[in-house]
Structure formats: structure tokens, C-alpha cells
Amino acid sequence: MRYSRQIVFEKIGVEGQEKINGTNVTILGLGAIGSKSAELLTRAGIGSLTLIDRDIVEESNLQRQSLFTEEDINQPKALVAKARLEKINSNTKIRAFFKDINNKNIEDYVRPAMALDCTDNMQTRFLLNEFCFKEKIPWIYTAIIESTGMLFSIMPEKTPCLTCIFNEINQPLDSCDVSGIINTIAPLASSIQATEAIKYIINKPTTKELLYFDVWKNKIEKIKVKKQIGCPTCNSRFSYINGKKTNDAIKLCGTNSYQIQGPKLKLKEVAGKLEKIDKVILNDYCLIFKDLTIFSDGRVLIKAPNDKQARSAYTKYIGY
């Protein structure tokens, strides 16, 4: 029997397995953490997964993003992941969206029963934090860099939320491309994240502490956190889901890239203009030109040393 080892594990049992088989989990981001967590939950027999990712597979992803192979380069991560996961477990229903999540569309994609944060930037996390608080969707913050990771299971109204723990970030945080990352930290973070998800699904208590772990130092720290009386999110003073603060232009982890969100684009028309300047690669999903990767939904990923130069390149080649 497919899940016999998990059912024999006394903390899960038959009842727990039935709950796992009947639950939907949304995975936001399919990088190093998201691809491994998606695989673990699929193998565990999760009922359905909603996968969301805005990126295509790049060669530098292959070092740590376990669902992807060389033949997937330049393909959307969400669609590649769906195809691979369906081969692992055909019983898991998978919906995959090659989308960027923002305040205008988050309610269309992030659904109950819970969400796993596998994103690569704090602005999207603050958006997710507000949305999940408002909709009472439990979610698990998880992040990694170098040999370290951080995780906290957030149960809206019951536990502290992300803005109880972190201040509004007012300078770019180190990214994987600057600080680097060892690939062994990702499976550790995903293992804890997927275990926390299973614990929630089968009605067992999740961690009440912020976890900090370092695979190089063989260290796991537990830090007690508490609700902040003045926390804007816990007091329903939102600024991300209503668009007061946007995640339109953000630095992406691991790629030395910036994303600028503009109006929708007709890629063939854009290609026609740009190929007069330099070589253009156009496929069904994106247009690649110099340091720009352009998507029809208006997103442009720009490799640049700073946001100003990214905006300059955007204006120069896209024109808005």
C-alpha cells in the first residue's frame, strides 16, 4: 500500500493520512524550497497542490532546485514542476500558474487550506502575511541563504504574524547571488516546512517558536516570539493588499535581477522592434533580449547592479 509507512508512523495513522489525502496546499514560489516541499507533500499523498511561480528555469537553478533538469532550461518552473510531480504521484491534483502574485490577483491563486511561503523576497511575504491574516489562512514563512534558514508557522489570530517579528525592511537584504547558498540547506528547510504543514493538516500543534538553523554549524535555534500590540497587520491596518505599498519593482534573490511590472505586452510586436537592435530569443513563454526577460503579462526581469539601472534599461527597451 502506497502510504503504509506513513500510516504505521503512529503520529499520522489512518486518520491522519486521510486528512493529508483530502487537503489542498498552495505553494508560492518553486525555487529551492518550493520544489522540494512540493515533492515531499506529493509523495506524502497530499490531495491537491496549487503551484505558483513567475520564473523560468535557469542553468544556475539546477544546483539546488530539485525538480528541474537541464532540458527544462527556459521553461516556466510552475509548468515543469506540475509535469514532474504528476509523474511522482498521479493521485495528487495539481494546478500550476506561471504568474507573479500581487495585490490585484493574490485572492485568485492563494487558497485554503494553507499556504507555504517559498518566495524569494520580503515584499511578497508581507503581501501574503496580510492576505492570509484577512482570509484566516495558515501559512509557513520559510527562507534560506548561505548555509542558514529561518521558519515560522503563522496561524492567523492565534500566533504572532510576520510583522510581529520583522520590521518593515528599508534596505535590500542579501540575496543568494551575492552571498551564495549551499544546496544542502534547501532540503533541510523544506523538510521542516513540509513537516509543519503535515502537522497542521492532521490537527497536531505546529511550532510556536521562530526557528533559525544553520546546516554548516549543525545548529537549530528556537526563538520565542510574541504578538506585538501595535502590529499593523494584527490590527487590520493593511498596506500591501490594498496597494498602498506595491511589489511592482523588486530585487529578486539568486539572479542579481530586478522585476518591473508594467502594462501587458504583445511579445511578437516587442520582438519585432528589439531585433533591429540585437539578437532576440522568443518562445511561447517569454522574450529574451540582452539582460531582459520579458513576459506578456507585462513583467520584465532585468539583470542589473541596482534598481536605477534596471529602470533605465526598462525605459530604454520597453518604452514605458
Add this chain to the structure above:
Amino acid sequence: MPAVYLEREDKMIKVNELNVKDILKKLNINPTTVIIARNNELITEDAVLSENDKIKILPVISGG
């Protein structure tokens, strides 16, 4: 003198300051990029330390 452990640098230092805010300023650390723990409990930059306190400064992690 409070002791400050810098997690990322794996380094322990002694400081004269008792206000966490002052310590961060002295160490040239942007308070929005770190979290601070005393006895494995999160404290804010407004906390005031005792002479024998030990705190840890950990970086906020955002990669994925």
C-alpha cells in the same frame, strides 16, 4: 558590560551601551535587517539591557 553574539560573523563582543538601538548604531547595523534575541526570546530595538545580559543578533533571511 552586555555581550553581543553576532550570528553571521560567529563572533562575541562586549559593548558598553545598554540600549539595543545604540548597540546597533555602534555596530553600523540597520535595525530592519536583523532580529535580536535575549535568552532565546525576541526583543525589539527599544529594549534596554542589564550589565550581564547576552544578546544574539541574527540576520533577517529572505532567499528562497
